[in-house]
Amino acid sequence: MEHYKASTTKSRALWERAIKLFPGGVSHNIRQFGLPAAGAYPPYITHGEGAHIWDVDGNEYIDWWTTHYSQILGHNNPRVKTAITNQLESGIQYGAPNEPQVQYGEKLQRAVPLLEKMRFTATGAESTTYSVRLSRLFTGKKLIGKSLGGWHGGNDALTFHLNYPYTDDPFYDGVSFDYNDRESFDQMLKKYGKELAAVIVEPMIGAGGAIAPQPGFLNYLREETESRDILLIFDEIITGFRFRYGTAGDGVFGVKPDLLTLGKAAAGGMPLGVYGGREDIMALAAPRAKGGRWVGGGTFSSHPLTMVAGLAVLNQLEQKKKEYPKLSQKGEDFLTRLNEMLSIMKVPILGIGYGSFICVNCLSHVPDEPIITPGTLGALFDAQQQNIMQSYLMQEHIFGYHGLGALSFAHDDQDIELTLERIQRVAEKLGKSKAAK
Ligand SMILES: Cc1ncc(COP(=O)(O)O)c(C=O)c1O
Incomplete structure (x- = not known):
């Protein structure tokens, strides 16, 4: 890291101050x-x-992290910036209903008709929290099932089985299954089926490994939950507006959840969470709802700056509807070339992804079969090498976490070529350091 250290002296000085202020x-x-x-x-x-x-x-870095996958239009988008600056002329936040909230809500509902009713929050974590609360209220049951590796924000009900290799963490007590593994889902249902209020899942597992659903898997979840009065929540905080203008669960994979959450790309870098879905369930969030309890809140919910930014993002993404397949294809071509290169180099590193979303993983070895479950990925994952790889990538001025990130509409061919070249150099170094051990 000598080169990195020499070229980041100001960052190091800030880090030395930060470490005294913030845990870690x-x-x-x-x-x-x-x-x-x-x-x-x-x-x-x-x-x-x-x-x-x-x-x-x-x-300068090529940014694959793109603000936790939010900046699908790229940084400093002029129309988003103008919308925010214009709104700023009228103040910042009023903690009161405002017109941009209604305009953004209408736009969102047209793009995602599953949002029969919705609520806005300031973060994704709040949205998954309230979805869980509504599910418990609606069904009168307590447990929530989630996938291994499924990250739904710092939500107390869902913060378990997050770190490879997903061994039980005694601090948390939750109910999980391995995504794409019907048997493990069946086992969960057999044990807890009667107590489950909801199952929450990302249509494509994001931070947990960029793993796409196997054909029929999401339909299976839908059928098995529906027949047991268990609600199905799609967490679309990464997948919403990532692969198409709208949500992926219904629009890409053909499955409709009862509730869904959105965030990230839907407001292009401004703090947003959305939860919504079936009107009969969402009705319980209303003040004085019969059978309702306390759901909702947030000083910064429906923040006018977020609302106008979101509107400016959706207006542009709507115009780019036809460009989504090209963006996904760009990601898939990159992934194919990356894995061909890594396989020729014979290094135990594997890219996994779907469309424009890509994770590069250091493994103990690359299996012959594709990796289709977070559990399999977790068992093969080499966390130490991964850390070294991330450091080398940063040194090569590729900015990414969780193994890389996502493409935006602003990434061009040169970004792709440079990323491949730089990953090649990183893989060479990792190969050499492994051989030297
Ligand atoms: C799928 C998913 N759900 C929920 C969240 C939480 O969102 P936030 O960080 O805005 O609380 C994230 C954030 O990374 C996420 O990827």
């Missing part, structure tokens, strides 16, 4: 980057433009 030096664990005990620290970012970001020392 950060306010979101994923942003810690590498192993601080081994001298790693993150670059501090000053600005972004399109697919690139710059740090305080003036280093």
